[in-house]
Amino acid sequence: MPASEWPGVLRRGRELYTRNLRPGERVYGEEFIVEDGVEYRHWDPWRSKLAAYLLNGASRLPFEHPRRVLYLGAAHGTTLSHLSDLLPDAQLFGIEKSGGSFGTFLALARRRPNLFPILADAQLPERYQADVGPVDFLYQDVALRNQANVFAENVGACLSTGGTALLMLKVRSVTQRRPVSAVVTETRTSLRRQGLRVVDQRSLTPFSRDHVALLVAPA
Numbered sequence: 001m002p003a004s005e006w007p008g009v010l011r012r013g014r015e016l017y018t019r020n021l022r023p024g025e026r027v028y029g030e031e032f033i034v035e036d037g038v039e040y041r042h043w044d045p046w047r048s049k050l051a052a053y054l055l056n057g058a059s060r061l062p063f064e065h066p067r068r069v070l071y072l073g074a075a076h077g078t079t080l081s082h083l084s085d086l087l088p089d090a091q092l093f094g095i096e097k098s099g100g101s102f103g104t105f106l107a108l109a110r111r112r113p114n115l116f117p118i119l120a121d122a123q124l125p126e127r128y129q130a131d132v133g134p135v136d137f138l139y140q141d142v143a144l145r146n147q148a149n150v151f152a153e154n155v156g157a158c159l160s161t162g163g164t165a166l167l168m169l170k171v172r173s174v175t176q177r178r179p180v181s182a183v184v185t186e187t188r189t190s191l192r193r194q195g196l197r198v199v200d201q202r203s204l205t206p207f208s209r210d211h212v213a214l215l216v217a218p219a
């Protein structure tokens with residue numbers, strides 16, 4: 001496996017790739033490359049905030065050998081498909097509220113045995129907690145005004161001791177007017193009050209404007 005600073009991720013200049021779990025199958029029209037006889041899928045940072053997070057300077061992946069992952073805001077499964085490539089032996093639970101997106105995600109999961117789609121509202125973790133938890137890594141990408149509270153509630157309900165969680169904060173869902181920095185400060189304060197310590201903060205510009213990634217570990 002060719003090296004990058006993130007185990008399992010192939011980097012060629014500014015381009016990222018993951019080893020295709022389903023050779024020959026595209027998920028969202030992405031390019032393939034073949035190295036040493038192995039097929040890799042291009043990981044588009046304009047379509048996936050996790051790829052943007054890595055390219056914007058993350059020194060490490062936001063998880064280490066997770067066995068169970070909870071992903072809030074699965075949509076069509078674009079980012080989850082790359083996690084599925086990266087973590088073939090893990091169980092990846094994707095929560096999605098929209099029936100339209102969920103249908104596409106469900107079709108993807110039928111071809112990838114490590115994906116487990118759940119049609120549910122991320123604001124109600126008690127509905128899926130027993131099915132998914134405890135997880136080693138939690139990821140949230142939902143455009144809600146109360147994103148920080150939803151995140152903290154899910155961490156409390158589903159994250160294992162010693163697990164990590166990554167919030168992709170969409171500032172413009174919180175407020176249209178106030179500066180990004182003010183909302184980030186307020187969010188960090190709110191998370192700290194709920195017992196969560198931010199260990200990495202990273203802007204996702206230019207890939208996702210007014211989005212900031214906050215990686216937390218329990219205090």
Ligand SMILES: C[S@@+](CC[C@H](N)C(=O)[O-])C[C@H]1O[C@@H](n2cnc3c(N)ncnc32)[C@H](O)[C@@H]1O
Nearest residue numbers: 073074075078079096097098121122123141142
């Ligand atoms: C920006 S998209 C996520 C993109 C996806 N994370 C990816 O990178 O492939 C946000 C998704 O969150 C979903 N969503 C919004 N509110 C939600 C809620 N309360 N519970 C679950 N999903 C929700 C939306 O339907 C939408 O599909």
